[in-house]
Amino acid sequence: MLQYFAESRWYTILGATGFYAISSYWLLYAANEQALVNQVDFIYWLAVTASTVGYGDLSPQTSAGKLIVALYVIPLGLSIFAMVIGRIAAWVSEQWKRGLMGMTDLQLNNHILVIGWNEQRTLLLLDLLLQEREAMTVRPDIVLCVKADISNPLPGIIEFVKVDSFNKDEDMDRACVSTAQTILVDNPQDDVTMTTALYCSKRNPNAHQVAYFNDDSLVALLQDHCPKVECTPSVAVEMLAKAAFDPGSSALHHDLLSVDEGQAQFSVKVPLDSPDISVAKLFLNLKKRHDAIFIGYAPKGHVKEMVVNPPLEATLHPSDTLFYIAKRRINDINWQSLNAD
Known part of the structure; x- marks a missing residue:
């Protein structure tokens, strides 16, 4: 029964409510319930009765009216009230689920768009972005856009969009790629990062765009086509060599990049x-x-x-x-x- 209520269409609910109100009015009118069939009083009384509030300031006076209310108005009113509540709860649950699964269409401007999913590295990136944002006077929204089969890793904190492709307009428009202020591209595959960065540069040439590559050779190739894109190649090897001759260098660079402490x-x-x-x-x-x-x-x-x-x-x-x-x-x-x- 609850599932039926939840799956009821709004036009079904409106039709049932209209039939319920009209039939209740004429039954009470036929029972000579003059105090209840006054237009304003009837709407008020029917609403509080059907919703189980029942203030008691208005009630049927005739025997026929009491039977009509007991056998028809109250049972049918409770059913319709449950139908409305079930439908509203189902709609709210569906909207929450769509947002959690990244199926909603966002309407944002000047936000930070993170494209790609690298599990723990992406979670660390999001955490650092949130910390950086806390120190800003203007705090932009943060949007995570992925192709991976995941749900929103930080529901209620960041926006989330799941797409089939990072270079299709209908998919990326849901993440508002053309109105983003900053675009961060970090994918496990460098070729996906390359094509995504090229696409984003075309859709939003004024955005500050940063792309991360594991292979340094692709940096020059991307900047030949998109000189405004800031490329951040992996510096793990360079950091290792620097720490070998200057002990503490890795800790120093980590401290300068992290906003956690120091x-x-x-x-x-x-x-x-x-x-x-x-x-x-x-x-x-x-x-x-x-x-x-x-x-x-x-x-x-x-x-x-x-x-x-x-x-x-x-x-x-x-x-x-x-x-x-x-x-x-x-x-x-x-x-x-x-x-x-």
């Missing part, structure tokens, strides 16, 4: 209304006022032209991207003070 590396764009700032003043004032260390900058945000440990005579201009090390992200920089003597 110091981490951040970036900020120099606003357009900021004055030109010399590296000498910037280095000193950033440490003095924010306890942060300036490590480099990217002219006009061009990361391929990044200057690490620039000379003190160098100058930063508006629209340059500044990189620094601090305990947490700095959101309230007074740029005029960084240029002070």
Whole structure:
């Protein structure tokens, strides 16, 4: 019976409710229940009776009216009420299940889109993104888009979309790929990462896109076609070699990349209304006022032209991207003070 209620169509419920209300009205009218057949009072009384609330301020007075209510109005009203509740519960459950399984169509803007599933590595990535987002003044939505047969790993925390292909418009539109602010592509297969990055660059050329490759040789190939894509090849071997000659290097780099504890590396764009700032003043004032260390900058945000440990005579201009090390992200920089003597 409950399954029947849950599977009932809305037009069936509306039809049954209409028939129930009209038939109840005419039966009470025929029983000469004048107090109950007043239009406003009847609607109020029928609603509280069918929903089992029953305030008791209105009730049938005639013997026929009492029999009609006892044998028809109350039993049928309870059935219809159960049908409505069952249908609503089924609809809510279906929507929750669709969201959990990634079958919904999202309507988002300026979100972070993570494409690909690498099990524990993806979970770690999502955890780090959530921690980074907590320190931001504007907190974008995070969307995980996968082809793997999984459910939402973080329900209620991130959005989730499951697709058949990472390069079909009808699938990727559900993840709002064209309106994403940041796109992170990390798949177990580098060829899938390559084709996905090419597709995303075409659909959303203005997004900040980052792609991870296991094979370094594919980095140059992708950047030949999509120079704006930031590629992050695996640096495990380089880290191993550095740690061999400089013990502690791996721990240092891990600390700079992780926001869990200790110091981490951040970036900020120099606003357009900021004055030109010399590296000498910037280095000193950033440490003095924010306890942060300036490590480099990217002219006009061009990361391929990044200057690490620039000379003190160098100058930063508006629209340059500044990189620094601090305990947490700095959101309230007074740029005029960084240029002070």
